[in-house]
Amino acid sequence: MSGKAIYFEDVDIGDEITPLVFNPTREMIAAYVKACNITEKRFTDDAYARSLGMDGIIAPGNMGLAYLSRMITDWAAGSVLRKLEVRFRGFIKPGDQLTCKGLVVEKHARGSENSIECDVFIENENGDRPVAGSATVVLPARSLR
């Protein structure tokens, strides 16, 4: 669901971004691969993925990035994602039970643009984080309404 607007003044360091469940299925991965015209077979062909040394198909890393971006939009309607930086430390596979999470770590008021820095990551059921990084998000200000 798209959330309600969150204003810069209402956010504190340490606040948690509303988590987003991300349980990728083969169908979801196939839909992403199609929407992005991806031709690499490691995302669609189990036998080919195994020939590369993996257990089977994996999700494109950027699909995780897209879900982190969606987590931010769903949490704060009216926000603008300025920067997203991640490391891919593990594979995202069909059947994984994942959650996108984030935490506000800094607040910056710069002229007319108010932004927050967030730690963002995708976590599996064991607490491992196959995708982890940071995001800069511009939030609307109440004072400028």
Add this chain to the structure above:
Amino acid sequence: MIEFDRDILGKEFVLGTFHVTQEMIQGFARAVGETDPKYLDAEVAKEGVTGGLIAPPVFYDVFRADQLPDPKVKFGKVAFNAGQRCEFYAPIRPGDTITLKTRITDVYEKTGRTGKMVFIVRQTTYENQLGETVAMVEQSQVRRESGAARE
């Protein structure tokens, strides 16, 4: 020392120009489960702060070049996306024409617990028909001997 084509470092390559349609944006938004009307519903989006339909930030992933400049690294049997740094300056909208320009900015090696790895760093800019850079993506690709595990 890693063997590769050093002359390619810093050279700019135009990867192509792509026309953006509303269907492409909606298709991408649906594929990642977006529900915000600014990505899906042109009528509703027109009345909102974005003043029309816009693409989700990671939409840049739909632009695929047939061929990327190849630094010809003589190492690794398999390549993976190791990381990404994206900066978004302005939204992409239906009707835009986006030109991709890319440069290889670094090639370096590292030894981790699974052995030697070679990283290739590519910086790509996305420019619209007005000459505005709407996004910059720095992608780090890792080349390894096997895909069995990741660092």
